[in-house]
Structures are given as C-alpha cells and as structure tokens.
Amino acid sequence: xxxxxxxxxxxxxxxxxxxxxxxxxxxxxxxxxxxxxxxxxxxxxxxxxxxxxxxxxxxxxxxxxxxxxxxxxxxxxxxxxxxxxxxxxxxxxxxxxxxxxxxxxxxxxxxxxxxxxxxxxxxxxxxxxxxxxxxxxxxxxxxxxxxxxxxxxxxxxxxxxxxxxxxxxxxxxxxxxxxxxxxxxxxxxxxxxxxxxxxxxxxxxxxxxxxxxxxxxxxxxxxxxxxxxxxxxx
Amino acid sequence: xxxxxxxxxxxxxxxxxxxxxxxxxxxxxxxxxxxxxxxxxxxxxxxxxxxxxxxxxxxxxxxxxxxxxxxxxxxxxxxxxxxxxxxxxxxxxxxxxxxxxxxxxxxxxxxxxxxxxxxxxxxxxxxxxxxxxxxxxxxxxxxxxxxxxxxxxxxxxxxxxxxxxxxxxxxxxxxxxxxxxxxxxxxxxxxxxxxxxxxxxxxxxxxxxxxxxxxxxxxxxxxxxxxxxxxxxx
Numbered sequence: 001x002x003x004x005x006x007x008x009x010x011x012x013x014x015x016x017x018x019x020x021x022x023x024x025x026x027x028x029x030x031x032x033x034x035x036x037x038x039x040x041x042x043x044x045x046x047x048x049x050x051x052x053x054x055x056x057x058x059x060x061x062x063x064x065x066x067x068x069x070x071x072x073x074x075x076x077x078x079x080x081x082x083x084x085x086x087x088x089x090x091x092x093x094x095x096x097x098x099x100x101x102x103x104x105x106x107x108x109x110x111x112x113x114x115x116x117x118x119x120x121x122x123x124x125x126x127x128x129x130x131x132x133x134x135x136x137x138x139x140x141x142x143x144x145x146x147x148x149x150x151x152x153x154x155x156x157x158x159x160x161x162x163x164x165x166x167x168x169x170x171x172x173x174x175x176x177x178x179x180x181x182x183x184x185x186x187x188x189x190x191x192x193x194x195x196x197x198x199x200x201x202x203x204x205x206x207x208x209x210x211x212x213x214x215x216x217x218x219x220x221x222x223x224x225x226x227x228x229x230x231x232x233x234x
Numbered sequence: 235x236x237x238x239x240x241x242x243x244x245x246x247x248x249x250x251x252x253x254x255x256x257x258x259x260x261x262x263x264x265x266x267x268x269x270x271x272x273x274x275x276x277x278x279x280x281x282x283x284x285x286x287x288x289x290x291x292x293x294x295x296x297x298x299x300x301x302x303x304x305x306x307x308x309x310x311x312x313x314x315x316x317x318x319x320x321x322x323x324x325x326x327x328x329x330x331x332x333x334x335x336x337x338x339x340x341x342x343x344x345x346x347x348x349x350x351x352x353x354x355x356x357x358x359x360x361x362x363x364x365x366x367x368x369x370x371x372x373x374x375x376x377x378x379x380x381x382x383x384x385x386x387x388x389x390x391x392x393x394x395x396x397x398x399x400x401x402x403x404x405x406x407x408x409x410x411x412x413x414x415x416x417x418x419x420x421x422x423x424x425x426x427x428x429x430x431x432x433x434x435x436x437x438x439x440x441x442x443x444x445x446x447x448x449x450x451x452x453x454x455x456x457x458x459x460x461x462x463x464x465x466x467x468x
Contacts, residue, residue, distance in 0.1 A: 067403070119366060129402045132353060132378040144366040145378050168363045169301070 004219065005232045007174060008194060011114055012123035012146065012164045014155075014179035015131065017203040019111075019122075019225070020101035020138065022047060027205065029097045033090070037081045040205055045080065049073035054125065054154050063152050065127035071095045098126065099133040104200065108139050110225025113234040119143045123164055123177065125154045156187035165193070178228060182215050189217060196220040196228050238453065239466045241408060242428060245348055246380065246398045248389075248413035249358035249365065251437040253345075253459070254335035254372065256281060261439065263331045267324070271315045274439055279314065283307035288359065288388050297386050299361035305329045332360065333367040338434065342373050344459025347468040353377045357398055357411065359388045390421035399427070412462060416449050423451060430454040430462050 016022045026043040035042070053069050074095055078086055086094075114120050121144040122131050128147045135142055144167075148154045151163040165172045172192030179185050180200035189195050196219060199212040214221040222228040250256045260277040269276070287303050308329055312320055320328075348354050355378040356365050362381045369376055378401075382388045385397040399406045406426030413419050414434035423429050430453060433446040448455040456462040 119370065121366075127401075128378065128380075128384070132355075132402070136353065136377055143370055144362065146362075150362070150384060167361075168366070 002233070004194070005117075008118060008176050008232070009170055009174045010119040010121060010164060010168050011176045011178055011196070011228075012121045013111075014177065014181060014184050015122050015124035015126055015134070016098075016101070017200055018178065018180040018198050019107050019140065020103050020134065021203075022098070022101050023203060023205045025101040026097055029094065029100070033094065035081075035083055035086070037083060040207060042077065042081060044204060044208070045077045046070075046073060049077060058154055058157070065130075065149055066098070066125055067095065067127055067130055070098055096133075099130050100137050101134055103138045103140065104224070106224040106226040108141070110227075110229050111141055113226070113229035114232065115141055115143065117232070117234050119168065121146045121164065123155070123160060124148070155184060158187075158191050161188045161191040161193055176219065178222075178225070180212075182218075185215075185218055194219040196222055198225060198228065199223050236467070238428070239351075242352060242410050242466070243404055243408045244353040244355060244398060244402050245410045245412055245430075245462075246355045246357035247345075248411065248415060248418050249356050249360055249368075250332075250335070251434055252412065252414040252432050253341050253356075253374065254337050254368065255437075256332070256335050257437060257439045259335040260331055263328065263334070267328065269315075269317055269320070271317060274441060276311065276315060278438060278442070279311045280304075280307060283311060292388055292391070299364075299383055300332070300359055301329065301361055301364055304332055330367075333364050334371050335368055337372045337374065338458070340458040340460040342375070344461075344463050345375055347460070347463035348466065349375055349377065351466070351468050353402065355380045355398065357389070357394060358382070389418060392421075392425050395422045395425040395427055410453065412456075412459070414446075416452075419449075419452055428453040430456055432459060432462065433457050 013019050023043050027039040030039040030042050053073055057064055111120055120142060122142055123146050124131055125148040127149045128145055131145045131147055146164060148160060151159045153159045162172060165175045173194060176194035176196055177185060177188035178196040178198055180198045180203060185195040185197060201209045201212050204210055220231055247253050257277050261273040264273040264276050287307055291298055345354055354376060356376055357380050358365055359382040361383045362379055365379045365381055380398060382394060385393045387393045396406060399409045407428060410428035410430055411419060411422035412430040412432055414432045414437060419429040419431060435443045435446050438444055454465055
C-alpha cells in the first residue's frame with residue numbers, strides 16, 4: 001500500500017452520489033416546497049433525465065453546462081408530474097438545488113484527511129459555478145475544482161480523465177479517480193488512472209438500495225471516503 | 235459602501251504581484267541555488283520576458299500554458315546571464331519556482347476574511363496546475379481556481395474577465411477584480427467589472443519601488459488585501 005500511496009499525487013472525485021447525496025437533498029427541497037409530487041420519485045425522474053440529455057448534447061458535438069441541462073430536464077419532469085403552474089422564480093430556485101446538495105456524513109472528514117497528503121480535486125460533469133457554490137455551502141475543501149466545463153467534454157470522454165493528469169503534468173497512473181460508479185471508474189482505468197470505488201448504497205434513496213459489490217479491477221474498494229483516507233495512510 | 239458590498243458576489247484576484255511576491259521568491263531561490271548571477275536582476279529579466287512571450291503566442295492565435303512560456307524564457311535568460319551549463323533537472327526545478335511563490339504578509343488573512351462573505355477566485359495567466367500547487371504551498375484559501383487556461387485566453391482578453399461573470403451566472407458589475415496593476419483593472423472595468431487596486435510598492439523588489447498612486451476610475455483603492463476586506467465590511 002505504501003508504494004501506491006507514494007505513487008499517487010492527485011485524487012479526483014466524482015461528485016454527484018460519491019461526495020454528496022443528490023437524492024436526499026433534492027427530495028428534501030421538493031418536500032419543503034410543497035410541490036404536489038412524490039418527492040422520492042420526482043428526484044429519481046429528474047436525475048434519470050441526465051444521462052440521455054447529456055448523450056444527446058455530446059452526440060451533436062455541442063457543449064452546454066449542466067445547470068442548463070438540469071433546467072431543460074426540470075421543465076419536462078414538472079410537466080410529467082402535472083406541475084406546469086410552477087412559476088419562473090421557483091423553477092430557477094429549484095434548479096439550483098444542485099448547488100446546495102449535502103455531503104455524506106464521512107465526506108468532509110475524509111477529504112480533509114486526504115488533502116493533508118494529496119491534491120484533491122473534483123472531476124464532475126457539474127459546471128464550475130455549481131461545484132464552487134456546492135463546495136462553499138457544504139464545506140468541501142477542494143484544492144482545485146475541475147469540471148467537464150474545464151475540458152469542454154463530459155465524462156466519460158477520455159479528455160476529462162487524462163485532463164486531470166495533464167493539468168498537473170503527471171502520468172495517468174499518478175492520478176486516482178474516486179467514484180461510487182463502476183462505469184465511471186472503468187473509463188478512468190482505460191485511460192490509465194488508478195481507481196477507488198466508494199460504497200454509496202443509498203445513492204437512490206433509503207427505499208432503493210443499490211448493489212455495492214467490489215470489482216476486482218479497481219485499485220481500492222472503500223466503504224467511505226474516510227476509509228479511502230485510512231487505506232492511503234492519511 | 236454597504237450597497238457595493240451587497241452587490242458584489244465574486245472577487246477575482248490577479249495573482250503574480252498582487253497575492254504573491256514573485257520577485258522576492260524567485261530571487262531567494264536563485265540565490266539558494268548558487269547561480270553566478272545577480273539574483274535581483276535575474277528575477278526581473280525572467281519576468282520581463284513574460285509580456286512579450288505571451289503577446290507573441292496570442293498574436294499567433296495559439297494557446298500554451300504559462301509553465302511552458304516560463305521555461306522558454308528561462309532558457310533564454312540563462313543564456314543571457316552566461317549560465318548555459320545549468321542541467322535539465324535544475325532547470326525543471328527552477329522553472330517550478332512559480333508554483334512556490336510566497337504570499338505577501340497580509341494575503342492569507344485578507345483572503346480568509348473576504349471568503350467569509352464572497353466567492354474568492356484567482357484570475358491569473360498562471361495555469362491551473364501552477365495556481366493549485368501555489369495555493370497548497372502558500373495556504374491560499376480559494377473557493378475556485380480560475381485561470382487563463384480555463385478560458386483558453388490570456389488576460390487582458392475580455393473572455394477572461396467576462397468569463398468569471400459567466401461562470402457564476404452573474405452580471406459583470408457583480409464581480410470585482412482585485413489587482414496591483416492599473417492596466418489589468420482598466421481592462422476589467424471596460425468589461426463592466428468593479429475594480430480594487432491593491433498597493434504593492436515592492437513588487438519589483440525593495441531596491442525598485444513602483445508608484446502606487448490611486449486612479450479615480452477604480453471602485454476601491456486599498457493598501458492591502460486586509461484593507462480591502464475592511465472596506466467591504468469583512
């Protein structure tokens with residue numbers, strides 16, 4: 001483990017689901033707004049629109065920031081849930097819930113410990129403004145905010161994973177991606193990065209646990225970000 | 235002043251000279267390396283190569299990061315000072331002195347106080363890796379690292395100043411640029427940003443004081459970053 005801990009210089013984190021609890025945060029705000037919807041399902045539907053919307057933009061060779069994508073999906077989901085009466089100011093406010101997502105209980109301690117030894121960065125499809133405001137709200141101690149917006153490509157485009165290594169003039173194997181999604185990690189691994197899986201069984205809510213079994217291909221399997229810090233001797 | 239303090243949401247900082255003391259830091263490292271040069275003059279010559287080298291790249295419509303520009307200039311300045319014998323490892327190390335620049339004595343306190351109320355960001359021609367490592371070495375508590383590299387344009391291109399406003403979905407007048415250079419501030423002002431001049435009389439060394447007289451056009455004139463924090467009620 002010491003050899004690995006010495007080799008790595010930068011740990012980049014997936015954010016939605018890995019660092020922050022998007023499902024719980026969105027559901028709570030939807031409930032607080034007294035929208036006439038099942039908050040749990042509304043949060044899932046909003047998030048479910050994200051991958052296809054992103055793919056559509058990528059397939060067209062376009063680039064738009066996630067705040068805009070979130071808004072397009074929100075308007076559609078509101079219609080699907082019969083909430084067309086919601087006003088512009090409320091939509092704008094609700095769309096920024098992604099700037100106010102809450103961290104998992106171990107996140108801030110884990111990042112702080114890792115920061116003592118490594119450069120810690122986001123690597124998220126969230127835009128730079130979103131990630132900066134989220135970090136400020138949630139106390140996430142990033143050394144640097146890297147985003148799909150930095151590289152003008154969404155994950156899983158190789159330019160994002162390799163972009164972290166290039167930003168710091170490192171070899172890909174000196175960079176580790178930490179994520180709660182095996183697919184994201186697989187793409188990073190194909191680019192030569194180290195990979196750390198973080199278990200987030202309740203990413204989709206308490207009523208909707210997801211499997212968190214290890215994949216042998218990952219460099220490290222971790223029950224939390226604090227566990228990752230422990231495994232790397234921080 | 236309260237109206238101004240309320241209007242501003244983001245303060246972006248020029249870095250070299252404004253936040254960190256490039257001259258003193260470079261001269262100290264050159265001295266420590268026992269190079270057979272006048273450290274003060276060597277630092278000035280290296281920095282003097284920066285504007286023309288950047289202009290040349292911009293005129294050609296190219297984009298390269300500052301680390302590379304610094305290296306090209308360094309090789310030329312070493313030759314000019316008769317230091318052609320310096321090896322590759324030493325050149326590489328010396329070139330990264332820009333990642334190790336020390337803050338002015340008021341910098342960390344001033345930024346920390348401003349961070350309690352505002353989003354604080356770099357806006358520097360330094361590349362993202364350089365600025366991140368500098369922040370980690372020097373304890374600069376940025377919320378976000380914005381760089382010429384983020385926008386693929388060097389200052390004073392309008393895309394850099396307006397890019398800060400766009401990043402945070404703000405009007406230009408909700409963003410303030412803080413800098414020790416009236417020219418940088420003038421370009422920001424022409425884009426609609428608020429401007430804060432920071433006095434750094436010894437940017438070019440104790441032996442080479444520069445004038446720091448106020449320009450009326452600036453929104454605020456400050457003797458230090460702590461003074462800026464005081465003027466904004468932080």
